[in-house]
Amino acid sequence: MTSGRRRASVSLLAVATLAAAIGSLAAVPTVPADRCVDPAEDGPSPDLYCMELVAAPGLDGVAGHVQLDFVPGPFTISVTREGRQIYRPQLTVTGLPPVQDIDSTARAYVAWVTTPVFSPMINLGEVANGTVTLPPVSFDQFVIIVSAERSASVTERRGRLVLRGGSPSTRLQPPDFQQFSLAVMGSALDSTMMHGHSQHVPATSDSLAWTTVPMPAGIGMLPSEMALRPGATPFLPQARGRLPWSQRSQFTPLANGDTLTLRAGLVRRRIHGREYVMYAFNGQTPGPLLQVERGAVVTVRFINELDQPSTVHWHGLRLDWRMDGVPHISQEPVAPGASHYYTLRFPDAGVYWYHPHVREDIQQDLGLSGNIRVNDPASAIPEKLLLLDDLLIGSDGLVPFGRDHATHALMGRFGNVMLVNGEPAWTGQARSGATMRYWFTNASNTRTFNLSFTNARMRLVATDLSRFERQQDVESIVIAPAERYAIDVTFTGGRSHLMNRVRALDHVFGRFIQQDDTLGSVTVAGVRNNAARISADVAVVADTAFTVELASNPDLTLAFGLRVDGLPFITSRMMLLDSSYFHPVEWSGTMVGMNWATTTAQAKWFVRDVATGRENETIDFRVRQGDRKRIRLVNLRNTLHGMHHPIHLHGQRFLILSVNGVAPSVRAWKDTILLPAGSAADILVEFDNPGRWMLHCHIAEHVESGMMTTFEVEKP
Numbered sequence: 001m002t003s004g005r006r007r008a009s010v011s012l013l014a015v016a017t018l019a020a021a022i023g024s025l026a027a028v029p030t031v032p033a034d035r036c037v038d039p040a041e042d043g044p045s046p047d048l049y050c051m052e053l054v055a056a057p058g059l060d061g062v063a064g065h066v067q068l069d070f071v072p073g074p075f076t077i078s079v080t081r082e083g084r085q086i087y088r089p090q091l092t093v094t095g096l097p098p099v100q101d102i103d104s105t106a107r108a109y110v111a112w113v114t115t116p117v118f119s120p121m122i123n124l125g126e127v128a129n130g131t132v133t134l135p136p137v138s139f140d141q142f143v144i145i146v147s148a149e150r151s152a153s154v155t156e157r158r159g160r161l162v163l164r165g166g167s168p169s170t171r172l173q174p175p176d177f178q179q180f181s182l183a184v185m186g187s188a189l190d191s192t193m194m195h196g197h198s199q200h201v202p203a204t205s206d207s208l209a210w211t212t213v214p215m216p217a218g219i220g221m222l223p224s225e226m227a228l229r230p231g232a233t234p235f236l237p238q239a240r241g242r243l244p245w246s247q248r249s250q251f252t253p254l255a256n257g258d259t260l261t262l263r264a265g266l267v268r269r270r271i272h273g274r275e276y277v278m279y280a281f282n283g284q285t286p287g288p289l290l291q292v293e294r295g296a297v298v299t300v301r302f303i304n305e306l307d308q309p310s311t312v313h314w315h316g317l318r319l320d321w322r323m324d325g326v327p328h329i330s331q332e333p334v335a336p337g338a339s340h341y342y343t344l345r346f347p348d349a350g351v352y353w354y355h356p357h358v359r360e361d362i363q364q365d366l367g368l369s370g371n372i373r374v375n376d377p378a379s380a381i382p383e384k385l386l387l388l389d390d391l392l393i394g395s396d397g398l399v400p401f402g403r404d405h406a407t408h409a410l411m412g413r414f415g416n417v418m419l420v421n422g423e424p425a426w427t428g429q430a431r432s433g434a435t436m437r438y439w440f441t442n443a444s445n446t447r448t449f450n451l452s453f454t455n456a457r458m459r460l461v462a463t464d465l466s467r468f469e470r471q472q473d474v475e476s477i478v479i480a481p482a483e484r485y486a487i488d489v490t491f492t493g494g495r496s497h498l499m500n501r502v503r504a505l506d507h508v509f510g511r512f513i514q515q516d517d518t519l520g521s522v523t524v525a526g527v528r529n530n531a532a533r534i535s536a537d538v539a540v541v542a543d544t545a546f547t548v549e550l551a552s553n554p555d556l557t558l559a560f561g562l563r564v565d566g567l568p569f570i571t572s573r574m575m576l577l578d579s580s581y582f583h584p585v586e587w588s589g590t591m592v593g594m595n596w597a598t599t600t601a602q603a604k605w606f607v608r609d610v611a612t613g614r615e616n617e618t619i620d621f622r623v624r625q626g627d628r629k630r631i632r633l634v635n636l637r638n639t640l641h642g643m644h645h646p647i648h649l650h651g652q653r654f655l656i657l658s659v660n661g662v663a664p665s666v667r668a669w670k671d672t673i674l675l676p677a678g679s680a681a682d683i684l685v686e687f688d689n690p691g692r693w694m695l696h697c698h699i700a701e702h703v704e705s706g707m708m709t710t711f712e713v714e715k716p
């Protein structure tokens with residue numbers, strides 16, 4: 001053991017050490033101070049997170065730009081409860097003459113923010129030459145203006161315009177008619193290009209065919225896009241004989257030394273009155289809720305009764321790497337009819353989950369996921385575990401999957417039916433004034449949720465592998481695939497709805513659309529007062545107290561991007577037009593037809609070691625057990641479709657140091673980080689668990705298309 005690993009010691013001394021450690025972390029430069037002027041090769045995209053300001057005619061010496069930072073919070077992006085992105089603008093201006101020189105009645109330069117239609121116009125305060133941090137801004141598209149005004153506190157802009165610039169999102173424009181016609185013509189002229197390999201797809205025995213894909217409300221599709229079909233054989237599980245109905249998840253306590261039999265098999269499920277053939281663990285949706293004591297050792301006998309090979313991965317557990325369920329790395333896939341033993345250990349309290357690590361796009365989506373609660377004896381607050389998912393259902397039933405290659409390889413398969421614990425309308429009970437703890441796990445293929453409860457206060461308590469060092473009140477929680485968050489919810493009366501509220505980006509028409517989904521509701525009755533108080537978590541504070549010296553440069557820089565091969569003309573054309581802007585998070589499945597019809601044979605997502613240029617499995621990253629490494633994760637903007645990636649490290653834990661140079665407001669141990677489009681994040685990984693492990697994007701279609709690598713933690 002090295003000296004920095006005294007994680008059991010809980011003392012005021014440790015708190016002091018943490019303060020010192022954080023102090024030294026903060027002192028380490030992450031990215032250049034002004035990223036607009038001096039964009040780093042391996043830093044955030046200046047094109048998405050900076051705006052150039054243009055000087056008004058006659059003011060030639062004046063120049064300015066705005067750096068768009070995320071507001072520090074517990075998540076890697078900041079959004080409002082409605083889902084609007086919040087930025088903290090840093091305005092830099094040079095060459096401003098004394099204000100009376102440009103207008104004798106003016107007394108102050110004032111910065112404003114407004115929308116592209118110039119309403120409302122909000123005074124952000126007085127500015128001068130140099131750099132100033134302006135109040136947060138949360139418009140989808142906005143314009144920042146500097147003008148010369150009679151006083152700094154004017155509420156209407158009357159004075160002379162000095163500088164002006166639009167947010168990166170204002171570049172979104174409806175494509176012009178010529179482009180449209182080009183795209184349509186191109187597709188009509190060359191149907192081979194448009195259909196990809198789809199003509200060569202053999203018919204399946206059960207004559208499953210691609211029909212169409214359902215559209216979300218308010219989103220348009222081009223006629224030429226409507227003709228696209230995936231170049232893969234359609235697949236859905238077929239019932240042989242009568243299948244059992246799926247049951248609700250059963251609470252399954254396991255004691256040290258116990259053995260659990262876990263069968264993956266086919267079930268019938270009823271959703272909104274219609275019947276579907278799906279998958280389940282032990283016939284339950286979600287799979288059995290396993291509860292164990294911290295430190296226990298449990299055996300699982302996994303039996304594969306699916307129609308395809310599988311494994312079980314125990315997401316987030318720092319277990320023996322040979323039990324990690326990764327095909328061809330820690331084990332061979334378990335063939336249909338075969339079984340496999342896993343020995344699990346649980347070193348950290350918290351909430352974990354299990355899912356297959358073979359064709360997650362199919363197996364996890366069809367219902368193979370379940371939670372593990374590793375007991376936390378300190379908590380007296382009543383708790384509920386809620387597993388989030390979404391399912392894509394069309395008029396003919398479930399939209400088939402690709403048998404040989406995954407469909408939806410661009411953005412991942414967004415569902416149109418949201419599920420909480422497998423139900424489209426989850427219901428709960430609570431008492432008014434009482435506090436409930438909800439643990440959320442996002443088991444969906446690609447959807448990031450922005451969750452909130454109406455008529456309630458929410459306080460963020462814990463995430464993947466630990467509690468936060470401090471609890472924090474939040475407006476909403478942003479949860480990407482594979483992440484877990486715990487919130488304490490105090491209901492203030494009346495009925496409460498669990499909402500997902502996001503801004504969807506209609507790529508075709510270049511506009512933002514509000515999408516509000518009600519995932520469930522809580523009946524609030526009676527009155528009780530156990531409202532929890534804000535507390536600092538001494539154990540976690542001590543735990544995150546690294547005493548290591550941090551190098552200012554990352555030990556490893558990984559870049560994430562996309563390469564395409566043989567995309568239909570219409571798709572590449574539209575994607576190119578769309579690439580003028582990428583939103584930090586792709587909240588919703590727009591560009592529906594193009595996304596659906598693109599398979600993992602055409603879209604190749606990659607992770608690249610920037611130093612060596614090696615990609616995916618060929619990256620050779622080795623560390624020693626006990627090492628702490630700073631890793632920079634760069635989400636490439638310069639790629640045909642830039643989007644967020646939830647990056648997951650197996651078997652270890654890490655702290656998020658910064659996103660685009662901004663440190664989060666509170667820390668906790670994580671195993672998955674949401675990496676916004678075009679951003680650069682630094683994480684500090686504690687490599688404590690020896691073995692061969694995986695690092696990958698947790699969007700099921702992205703890992704399926706190759707966005708993964710392995711690393712080796714060697715015993716000293």
Ligand code: C2O
Pocket residue numbers: 313315355357482648650694696698
């Ligand atoms: Cu839950 Cu390799 O992932």
Ligand code: CU
Pocket residue numbers: 605644645646697698699702703707
């Ligand atoms: Cu990804």
